[in-house]
Amino acid sequence: xxxxxxxxxxxxxxxxxxxxxxxxxxxxxxxxxxxxxxxxxxxxxxxxxxxxxxxxxxxxxxxxxxxxxxxxxxxxxxxxxxxxxxxxxxxxxxxxxxxxxxxxxxxxxxxxxxxxxxxxxxxxxxxxxxxxxxxxxxxxxxxxxxxxxxxxxxxxxxxxxxxxxxxxxxxxxxxxxxxxxxxxxxxxxxxxxxxxxxxxxxxxxxxxxxxxxxxxxxxxxxxxxxxxxxxxxxxxxxxxxxxxxxxxxxxxxxxxxxxxxxxxxxxxxxxxxxxxxxxxxxxxxxxxxxxxxxxxxxxxxxxxxxxxxxxxxxxxxxxxxxxxxxxxxxxxxxxxxxxxxxxxxxxxxxxxxxxxxxxxxxxxxxxxxxxxxxxxxxxxxxxxxxxxxxxxxxxxxxxxxxxxxxxxxxxxxxxxxxxxxxxxxxxxxxxxxxxxxxxxxxxxxxxxxxxxxxxxxxxxxxxxxxxxxxxxxx
Amino acid sequence: xxxxxxxxxxxxxxxxxxxxxxxxxxxxxxxxxxxxxxxxxxxxxxxxxxxxxxxxxxxxxxxxxxxxxxxxxxxxxxxxxxxxxxxxxxxxxxxxxxxxxxxxxxxxxxxxxxxxxxxxxxxxxxxxxxxxxxxxxxxxxxxxxxxxxxxxxxxxxxxxxxxxxxxxxxxxxxxxxxxxxxxxxxxxxxxxxxxxxxxxxxxxxxxxxxxxxxxxxxxxxxxxxxxxxxxxxxxxxxxxxxxxxxxxxxxxxxxxxxxxxxxxxxxxxxxxxxxxxxxxxxxxxxxxxxxxxxxxxxxxxxxxxxxxxxxxxxxxxxxxxxxxxxxxxxxxxxxxxxxxxxxxxxxxxxxxxxxxxxxxxxxxxxxxxxxxxxxxxxxxxxxxxxxxxxxxxxxxxxxxxxxxxxxxxxxxxxxxxxxxxxxxxxxxxxxxxxxxxxxxxxxxxxxxxxxxxxxxxxxxxxxxxxxxxxxxxx
Numbered sequence: 001x002x003x004x005x006x007x008x009x010x011x012x013x014x015x016x017x018x019x020x021x022x023x024x025x026x027x028x029x030x031x032x033x034x035x036x037x038x039x040x041x042x043x044x045x046x047x048x049x050x051x052x053x054x055x056x057x058x059x060x061x062x063x064x065x066x067x068x069x070x071x072x073x074x075x076x077x078x079x080x081x082x083x084x085x086x087x088x089x090x091x092x093x094x095x096x097x098x099x100x101x102x103x104x105x106x107x108x109x110x111x112x113x114x115x116x117x118x119x120x121x122x123x124x125x126x127x128x129x130x131x132x133x134x135x136x137x138x139x140x141x142x143x144x145x146x147x148x149x150x151x152x153x154x155x156x157x158x159x160x161x162x163x164x165x166x167x168x169x170x171x172x173x174x175x176x177x178x179x180x181x182x183x184x185x186x187x188x189x190x191x192x193x194x195x196x197x198x199x200x201x202x203x204x205x206x207x208x209x210x211x212x213x214x215x216x217x218x219x220x221x222x223x224x225x226x227x228x229x230x231x232x233x234x235x236x237x238x239x240x241x242x243x244x245x246x247x248x249x250x251x252x253x254x255x256x257x258x259x260x261x262x263x264x265x266x267x268x269x270x271x272x273x274x275x276x277x278x279x280x281x282x283x284x285x286x287x288x289x290x291x292x293x294x295x296x297x298x299x300x301x302x303x304x305x306x307x308x309x310x311x312x313x314x315x316x317x318x319x320x321x322x323x324x325x326x327x328x329x330x331x332x333x334x335x336x337x338x339x340x341x342x343x344x345x346x347x348x349x350x351x352x353x354x355x356x357x358x359x360x361x362x363x364x365x366x367x368x369x370x371x372x373x374x375x376x377x378x379x380x381x382x383x384x385x386x387x388x389x390x391x392x393x394x395x396x397x398x399x400x401x402x403x404x405x406x407x408x409x410x411x412x413x414x415x416x417x418x419x420x421x422x423x424x425x426x427x428x429x430x431x432x433x434x435x436x437x438x439x440x441x442x443x444x445x446x447x448x449x450x451x452x453x454x455x456x457x458x459x460x461x462x463x464x465x466x467x468x469x470x471x472x473x474x
Numbered sequence: 475x476x477x478x479x480x481x482x483x484x485x486x487x488x489x490x491x492x493x494x495x496x497x498x499x500x501x502x503x504x505x506x507x508x509x510x511x512x513x514x515x516x517x518x519x520x521x522x523x524x525x526x527x528x529x530x531x532x533x534x535x536x537x538x539x540x541x542x543x544x545x546x547x548x549x550x551x552x553x554x555x556x557x558x559x560x561x562x563x564x565x566x567x568x569x570x571x572x573x574x575x576x577x578x579x580x581x582x583x584x585x586x587x588x589x590x591x592x593x594x595x596x597x598x599x600x601x602x603x604x605x606x607x608x609x610x611x612x613x614x615x616x617x618x619x620x621x622x623x624x625x626x627x628x629x630x631x632x633x634x635x636x637x638x639x640x641x642x643x644x645x646x647x648x649x650x651x652x653x654x655x656x657x658x659x660x661x662x663x664x665x666x667x668x669x670x671x672x673x674x675x676x677x678x679x680x681x682x683x684x685x686x687x688x689x690x691x692x693x694x695x696x697x698x699x700x701x702x703x704x705x706x707x708x709x710x711x712x713x714x715x716x717x718x719x720x721x722x723x724x725x726x727x728x729x730x731x732x733x734x735x736x737x738x739x740x741x742x743x744x745x746x747x748x749x750x751x752x753x754x755x756x757x758x759x760x761x762x763x764x765x766x767x768x769x770x771x772x773x774x775x776x777x778x779x780x781x782x783x784x785x786x787x788x789x790x791x792x793x794x795x796x797x798x799x800x801x802x803x804x805x806x807x808x809x810x811x812x813x814x815x816x817x818x819x820x821x822x823x824x825x826x827x828x829x830x831x832x833x834x835x836x837x838x839x840x841x842x843x844x845x846x847x848x849x850x851x852x853x854x855x856x857x858x859x860x861x862x863x864x865x866x867x868x869x870x871x872x873x874x875x876x877x878x879x880x881x882x883x884x885x886x887x888x889x890x891x892x893x894x895x896x897x898x899x900x901x902x903x904x905x906x907x908x909x910x911x912x913x914x915x916x917x918x919x920x921x922x923x924x925x926x927x928x929x930x931x932x933x934x935x936x937x938x939x940x941x942x943x944x945x946x947x948x
Contacts, residue, residue, distance in 0.1 A: 057709045060587040113534040113763075116903065204678050205762065205903035228906035232763075235531045235907075288679065289587075289706075429590065429679035432702035433709075 025372040025460030027379070034457075035382045035450045038307050042446035048303030049438045051079060052296055052358075056289040056433045064283040064326035065097040065257035072282050073262055076298065076323050080264040083306045085321070086314075087267065090260035091340055093325035095332040097257040098122055100286060101250040103223060105195075108132060110241040113232060117195070117223040118207035118287060118428075119251045120179060121329050124219035126193070130248030131221070133192045137237040141178045145185060153190040156245055157182070158197075158225075160234055165201040169356065169419030175199025176210070183212045183222035193221040193247050197230035202424035205229065209285050210427045211329045221249045259283075259325040261333045264302070266309055268318040268456065273344075275318035276455040277351040277410075278304065278448055281327030281401060288431030292422065296436060296444070297354035297399075298323045304449035308456075315456035317349060324401040327355065334401025338408045342466060345409040350455040350462045352413045353399030354448065357426075358441045359418040361388050364451075365396035366413040367406065369463025375454075376413065376462075382450045386443055388415070409469050411462035415447050499846040499934030501853070508931075509856045509924045512781050516920035522777030523912045525553060526770055526832075530763040530907045538757040538800035539571040539731035546756050547736055550772065550797050554738040557776060558783045559795070561741065564734035565814055567799040569806040571731040572596055574760060575724040577697060579669075582606060584715040587706060591669070591697040592681035592761060592902075593725045594653060595803050598693035600667070604722030605695070607666045611711040615652045619659060627664035630719055631656070632671075632699075634708055639675040643830065643893030649673025650684070657686045657696035667695040667721050671704035676898035679703065683759050684901045685803045695723045733757075733799040735807045738776070740783055742792040742930065747818075749792035750929040751825040751884075752778065752922055755801030755875055762905030766896065770910060770918070771828035771873075772797045778923035782930075789930035791823060798875040801829070808875025812882045816940060819883040824929040824936045826887045827873030828922065831900075832915045833892040835862050838925075839870035840887040841880065843937025849928075850887065850936075856924045860917055862889070883943050885936035889921050 055062075055075055062072040073090070080088045098121050105115035136151060137158040138144035144159050161178050163171035178196045186194040198208035207226045225233065236243045262282065268274065280297015284290020301321045308319055324333030341348065350368070364383060366376045373392065380390030397403040398412030406412040425431050455462070529536075529549055536546040547564070554562045572595050579589035610625060611632040612618040618633050635652050637645035652670045660668040672682035681700045699707065710717045736756065742748065754771015758764020775795045782793055798807030815822065824842070838857060840850045847866065854864030871877040872886030880886040899905050929936070 053709065057587075057706060057713075058585045060585070111532045111534070113531075203904075203906075203908045205680065205906060206678065228763075228904070228908055231906070231908055232531060235527065239531075289702075430677075430702070432677075432679060432705070434677045434702050434705055 022371060023460055025375040025458050025462060027375055027454050027458050031454060031457040032378060032382055035453050038449045038453055039382060039386065039446045041307055042449050043442050045303065045307060045442065045445065046438060047306050048299035048441050048445045051299035051302055052291050052436055053433055055295045056291045060289045061286040062282060062284045062290050063286040064095065064329055065259065066286060069259050069283065073260060076262050076282060080262065080302065083302060084309045085264035085266060088264045090262050091336065092258050092260050093333050093336040094256055094258045095326050095329060096253045097255055098329060099251060099254050104248040105223065106246050107233065107236065108244040108246050110236060110243065115229050116205050116207055116226045117229065118209040119249045120183065120209060120222045120224060121211035122214055122219060122253065123212065123222040123249060123251050125252045126221045126247055126249050130246050131192055132244060132246050135233065135237065135243045135245055137234065141182055144182065149189040152186065154192050156193045156195060156247065157186045157191045158195045158233060160197045160230055162197065163199060163201050163423060165420050165423065167362065167418050167420050169422055172199065172423055179210050179224065180213050183220060184214050184217035187214065187217040187220045191220065196224050198224040198226055200227065200423050200426065200428065203227050204430065206428040206430055208427040209287060221247055223249060261325050261337055262323040264321045266305055266314055266319040268316055269314040270316035272318050274347045274349050275320045276452045277320040277322060277348055278353065278452055279322035279324060280354050281324040281333060283326045283328050284431065285328060285427045287429035289433065290431055291433045292357040292431050292435050293426055294355050296358040296441065300354045300444045300448050303445040304452050307449050308453055315453055317456040319452050319456055327401050331401055331404050334404035337401065338405045342408040346465045348405065348410045348464055350411050350413060351398045351402045351405060352415055352451060353402040354415065354444065355400040356417040356419050357422040358436045358444055359421065360440050360443050361386065361415045361447045362418050363389055363391050363416040364413055365391050365394040365416065367395040367397060367469060368411045372460065372462040375458050379451055379454045383447055386446055388447060406469050409464055409466045411464045413451060415451065496845060497934055499849040499932050499936060501849055501928050501932050505928060505931040506852060506856055509927050512923045512927055513856060513860065513920045515781055516923050517916050519777065519781060519916065519919065520912060521780050522773035522915050522919045525773035525776055526765050526910055527907055529769045530765045534763045535760040536756060536758045536764050537760040538569065538803055539733065540760060543733050543757065547734060550736050550756060554736065554776065557780045559738035559740060562738045564736050565810065566732050566734050567807050567810040568730055568732045569800050569803065570727045571729055572803060573725060573728050578722040579697065580720050581710065582718040582720050584710060584717065589703050590679050590681055590700045591703065592683040593723045594657065594683060594696045594698060595685035596688055596693060596727065597686065597696040597723055597725055599726045600695045600721055600723050604720050605666055606718060606720050609707065609711065609717045609719055611708065615656055618656065623663040626660065628666050630667045630669060630721065631660045631665045632669045632707060634671045634704055636671065637673060637675050637897060639894050639897065641836065641892050641894050643896055646673065646897055653684050653698065654687050657694060658688050658691035661688065661691040661694045665694065670698050672698040672700055674701065674897050674900065674902065677701050678904060680902040680904055682901040683761060695721055697723060735799050735811055736797040738795045740779055740788055740793040742790055743788040744790035746792050748821045748823050749794045750926045751794040751796060751822055751876065752827065752926055753796035753798060754828050755798040755807060757800045757802050758905065759802060759901045761903035763907065764905055765907045766831040766905050766909050767900055768829050770832040770915065774828045774918045774922050777919040778926050781923050782927055789927055791930040793926050793930055801875050805875055805878050808878035811875065812879045816882040820939045822879065822884045822938050824885050824887060825872045825876045825879060826889055826925060827876040828889065828918065829874040830891040830893050831896040832910045832918055833895065834914050834917050835860065835889045835921045836892050837863055837865050837890040838887055839865050839868040839890065841869040841871060841943060842885045846934065846936040849932050853925055853928045857921055860920055862921060880943050883938055883940045885938045887925060889925065
């Protein structure tokens with residue numbers, strides 16, 4: 001037994017954090033071997049698929065604060081218990097309750113035609129009986145921003161920006177900017193309502209809903225047209241005659257709702273207070289059943305954790321799975337988690353959320369301290385047979401809700417799904433189980449189980465500490 | 475001037491038909507050259523695309539007997555006049571008027587979920603307030619046919635037969651058999667209602683409507699589920715607990731309606747009473763705007779005729795374009811045309827209708843007299859640069875409505891469109907302009923203009939004569 005004198009102890013204690021912070025984080029060979037075994041096991045395990053099939057069949061759409069919000073939570077809690085987690089609990093999440101009752105649109109002139117559209121989250125309703133107004137069209141959000149308010153006052157603004165499919169889904173930046181920002185600008189300019197070409201990459205007559213942001217603006221009616229309906233409207237606008245639309249949206253905010261994040265944990269064998277966190281969000285938009293967005297994310301994390309639960313011994317650190325509440329209307333689950341856990345954020349050693357469907361993961365990126373980059377490379381080496389490359393040139397914010405946790409100091413990795421087809425289905429009625437390929441989903445679980453297990457076993461941390469991550473590291 | 479004696483004249487007249495019938499039909503080299511020129515011109519002409527864009531934008535859905543039936547007809551008559559036809563007229567078509575007012579379905583148990591469905595043409599409505607009944611599922615129509623009536627009495631029958639995509643669209647035989655025949659069988663067995671997996675090849679949450687046939691049966695409520703909804707129902711059925719559905723269809727037959735075939739003609743310069751006939755049908759199902767089914771067919775024929783109208787001289791025979799009324803609910807337009815013209819069917823020397831979308835034509839087949847096969851081969855040689863092969867081993871019935879005309883004696887060719895994607899969109903809300911590739915559509919017009927011009931110029935006929943074609947030739 002080594003005995004230290006009091007001074008030596010004091011010195012050691014005071015320098016310990018500095019030493020730990022400077023020492024490269026590393027992963028033992030035996031752990032890499034176990035991770036490779038878990039990876040291969042995952043490629044033959046359909047726990048995640050069965051989870052998505054179950055929740056989409058037995059619960060269905062899970063609009064935040066909607067009739068299935070609690071049902072989805074209870075279903076998930078029961079499933080987490082069945083998966084053998086050591087602890088399952090919930091943490092409250094409170095947010096405004098937005099309700100969609102009905103929506104209807106039609107072109108009145110110059111050629112009467114029905115329109116297929118979906119109200120956006122936080123859209124105001126129209127007056128009872130709807131409103132009729134002329135449409136003013138813009139090809140891009142910038143063109144609309146530059147418009148003289150007098151040209152749109154009392155009219156329906158339409159913005160027709162287009163997205164194209166890319167593996168990295170980058171055009172969602174275009175579509176989501178129009179959807180999120182356009183309606184408030186229209187409100188400020190005095191428009192009667194706002195329509196957009198759906199933020200999607202498909203040509204189906206199915207609109208893509210999604211949230212908009214009226215912070216600082218008076219909510220007005222706002223809806224997305226399906227791509228063929230946007231084409232139709234644009235053809236009429238291009239013909240030069242005034243285009244008049246009848247819009248009737250019955251929707252709006254009805255007070256507040258308190259839901260919950262559902263959290264499950266495998267308790268670490270050596271450092272139970274430290275944990276790797278992964279997950280997805282439990283809420284979905286209502287036209288589909290929320291399979292790719294985001295039952296898949298919760299299922300991937302739960303499927304990975306269940307494989308780790310099957311090991312003879314718990315890993316050193318805990319493994320935490322979070323099924324976040326209400327991601328869709330403003331990252332409420334992630335923000336609540338960050339708020340509740342920011343004081344002990346250093347214990348959240350690393351995190352990664354899956355929220356881009358279930359197509360193959362092709363890239364890992366990380367926002368970790370420099371001394372942990374080699375450990376990420378070690379993880380990436382085990383992921384490599386899955387077709388995943390480590391792109392050390394880009395940060396990884398951990399994904400949607402966990403980006404809010406990352407923002408308060410948690411180190412994060414991002415496992416990037418191929419998003420080529422994701423925005424064909426995202427936020428539309430087409431977000432259903434059949435869009436998930438079981439083989440692709442298994443590859444996702446394989447990537448998560450490797451990352452989770454190795455983060456939980458790593459010698460040294462990844463740089464999590466309280467404070468704004470961006471200021472500290474980037 | 476040649477003068478003949480009376481006896482010689484008598485002999486000539488009496489033997490003329492036999493001589494004409496036996497002499498091989500042929501096409502002159504100069505005509506082949508003109509046809510090749512028309513073909514190449516068609517590849518740079520967007521008349522057909524502009525037609526489809528116009529009618530889908532300015533008229534929209536054209537449900538037979540629906541609010542746009544007359545509007546579509548008037549739009550087309552005006553367009554035909556503008557295209558320079560020598561004569562445009564209508565011929566009445568009378569049929570039962572079926573009306574779709576609203577449709578709603580949901581699974582009540584074991585897991586409440588909304589269902590996306592579309593009532594079938596001729597479906598009965600449910601009682602006011604809808605009906606609730608347990609579902610009995612069958613994988614195929616044959617399995618349902620074999621079912622004991624006691625097992626389905628008072629229940630909702632579901633048949634989940636699947637179609638796969640093929641260039642020749644052959645699986646529509648599976649889907650349309652379920653849709654057309656299933657509901658009447660369900661009625662005979664005492665079922666409360668009938669549901670099917672949409673007769674389609676896509677995975678969109680958009681149902682494919684279409685006609686069903688209650689001849690000899692009492693109409694019952696009948697509807698098609700979208701593919702993801704069919705999957706959902708099948709998963710619940712597979713789980714083994716009783717599945718109950720609430721179905722509320724407000725639809726049904728409301729007396730009769732008289733619409734019309736719209737017919738346009740370029741008058742032949744030598745044999746104006748004889749004609750080549752081509753066309754499509756003007757009616758469409760109501761969820762989409764009827765672009766591929768079948769504005770495209772009318773547009774292809776009109777675009778081809780317009781190119782021929784631009785020649786310095788009219789071809790020997792007339793060129794007739796027919797925009798048929800109500801093909802969708804039972805070939806009413808084609809049958810009316812056949813009835814009105816069967817006495818002079820020998821004058822309809824050849825016909826071909828386009829009713830399988832607007833993807834590239836890849837094959838020509840013909841039902842002509844043996845002595846006209848060489849002429850078809852001559853036509854096919856001009857089509858060959860378009861990627862079209864002549865398959866002499868199969869008949870060609872002329873397509874949907876014209877099959878009814880072929881059945882009473884008209885010789886026919888079929889120009890087969892690639893149907894790989896057609897049943898992704900067919901009869902659904904996805905039948906919109908964006909599904910048409912202008913380049914593919916031009917290839918279609920090129921094929922039709924060649925066929926029309928050469929049939930109108932051919933020396934000799936193709937075998938049309940009054941009577942049932944099949945009995946005479948096949």
